[in-house]
Amino acid sequence: MQRNLLPLLMFMVVLSPLAIDIYLPSMPTMAAEYAVSDNQVQSTLMLFLFAMGLGQILIGPLADRFGRRPIALFGIVLYGLSSLLGAFAVQFEVLQLARVLQGLAACSTSIVVFSAVRDCYNNKQSMTMYSYLNGMICVIPALAPTLGGLLALQFGWRSTFIFMALYAILVLLIVGMKFPETRPMNTDSTGKLYRWGRYQPVITNGHFMFYALTCMTAMASIVCYVSYSPIWLIGKLGVSELTFSGLFGLNALVNIVACFTAPILVKRIGNRPGVIVALSFMVAAALLEVLMHVVGPQTGLGAAMAFMMPMMLLCIGFAILLGPATSMALAGFGERAGTATAVLGCIQMSGASLLAALIQLTDIPAPYAIALIMGGCCSVLLVIMSIKGLNHWHQEQHA
Secondary structure, three states, rough: OOOOHHHHHHHHHHHHHHHHHOOOOOOOHHHHHOOHHHHHHHHHHHEEEEEHHHHHHHHHHHHHHHHHHHHHHHHHHHHHHHHHHHHOOHHHHHHHHHHHHHHHHHHHHHHHHHHHHHHOOOOOHHHHHHHHHHHHHHHHHHHHHHHHHHHHHHHHOOOHHHHHHHHHHHHHHHHHOOOOOOOOOOOOOOOOOOHHHHHHHOOHHHHHHHEEEEEEHHHHHHHHHHHHHHHHHHOOOOOOOOHHHHHHHHHHHHHHHHHHHHHHHHHHHHHHHHHHHHHHHHHHHHHHHHHHHOOOOOHHHHHHHHHHHHHHHHHHHHHHHHHHHHHHHOOOOEEEEEHHHHHHHHHHHHHHHHHHHHHOOOOOOHHHHHHHHHHHHHHHHHHHHHHHHHHHHHHOOOO
């Protein structure tokens, strides 16, 4: 086990949430500058996530064939270049293209990070590592919107993309000097890169698919929350960009505490019970979101707080869930960790973005839309976990 690997992985894992969260306070301003609708601005987030998910199917086998390190360096360089493209985009369509390229770049580093964990740690250790990495991911929503808001106020929203490019340069230097090759010697890297036989053992595994869909549900809930929040709070309720950043950051701080304490809880109660607890938190968040929208304040800061408070339960559930669910999904695929991680990422990210995009096509108000995705999907998963005849889907397996 490489005990010094975690800091390097944390530097890389930041790239994805940074690209999601740093420009959130600027979304209404971006819509006005480009003269596009709120839904079109939200599409910049959906395109990033969809490309990040779908791209993993292409890049995952490359990580198994050529190794983790070359893919990491490629992803970081592409991330920096696409960030600069977004910073100087004059047409909205160019900005959308930049976000697609950023998504492909972020998926490259994401595959390397989570494959490296599977390469170097056993199942029990992996759960802890995944939880700490997800904890690092959760730090960014606490800091990035505030940083992005301040940058936008001082230099305009394009400065947030320049900041991402500068961070990519820093990560490139660190990874280039310190990150070792972690691909195991027994990695399946023979034959054609893209063939059904490479993906078939993963996709047809019911245990893998159940926990992949569980991760997708959690991510879809977060994506709905993140994409609706600036439009609802700034555009609908009229709070300022910095107030939005403060509320978003407060919620993210709760998530940080949850992410770094989740390994302790899951270690005590086990992976599968941890997933059940997490899903229960998310169902409770959905019910509370609906209740607060019906009986809570309807305008101003009070309404903003009523919208955000249930999301704290969502963030707690999300923090608890991803570590054990990811670990259980990947447990049986040590010989093809890159491919399995790619399929998991594709289902999680692309599936989540499609669910969020579909609900955004409706006129359902943000609190109800988030509650519908979160509460409905999590309830179905809990019902499945209560059915003994489907134990082969949800009972924990070991490598």
